[in-house]
Amino acid sequence: MKICLDAGHYGKYNQSPCNGAYYESDMVWKLHLMLKKRLEEYGVTVITTRPNQETNRELYDRGAASAGCGLFLSLHSNAVGSGRNDSIDYPAAYCAINHSADDIATKLAACVEAVMQTKQEGRIEHIKGKNGDYYGVVRGATAVGTPGLILEHSFHTNARSTAWLMDDGNLERMAQAEADVIALHYGLTKQQRPAGWYEDDKGWWYQHEDGTYPKGCWEWLREATGGTEGWYLFDDAGYMLTGAQIAPDGRMYYLCETPGIHEGQCMVTNDQGALRIAEYDFDRRRYKL
Ligand SMILES: [Zn+2]
Helix, strand or coil: CCEEEEECCCCCCCCCCCCCCCEEHHHHHHHHHHHHHHHHHCCEEEECCCCCCCCCHHHHHHCCCCCCCEEEEEEECCCCCCCCCCCCCCCCCECCCCCCCHHHHHHHHHHHHHHHCCCCEEEEEECCCCCEEEHHHHHHHHCCCCCEEEEEEECCCCCHHHHHHHHHHHHHHHHHHHHHHHHHHHHCCCCCCEEEEEEEECCCEEECCCCCCCCCCCEEEEEECCEEEEEEECCCCCEECCCECCCCCEEEEECCCCCCCCCCCCCEEEECEEECCCCCCCCCCCCCC
């Protein structure tokens, strides 16, 4: 499935009267990138309407950029009047007047209500203009056959909602919840990572096809880029070990510490005592010394 995400405004736009540090354009830029990442975990191809937050682009063109997508979603926070108003906080989805986005919009409005714990209920609305849909982005999406909606994440004229939307942890939870709702609606499931080596800030680990990974043991594996093979030792958390390490057999091994194709591979010493990567003798099933 392909989805088009639209950060509702560019630059620094729609400052909150409750907190001068809040701009709707900042919030939706962050949220749409978080949502993109979460949707991609479900195997969705996500396109966005702006290369960066500074780029202005016509409303209609942003909607029409969704050609070939199954959904166009424009992210916003709402405003009422010109000052602070703490009594209004309902999440709203403004949907295409052809009703093509009503089902997913109803679920997303309810999702925002549940995650933000707004006092007022989420709702969907349809607003007709002179040439079809009142909202340009929705009109553009409809023109290319994409079900389109604008999703308002409560009101930045509401102090509580504004404070909530300024917390990045809250936005991460919102993005996850919206991705889950979209995935459930369209019957998408998370894709298993392919077997192979993976790295994070703690180190390397190897994931098998069934999602399991070696931990607290040796495993014979093929290295990712150079294609060389060797025994690798993993700690109890599953991270590849390097340097001098006591293996489960109680003996000490020296595992290459140099980042690159030999990292983690067994090292032996030559006749002068210099370390080198051990070559494996497949016939005798042991390292050549
Ligand atoms: Zn907006």
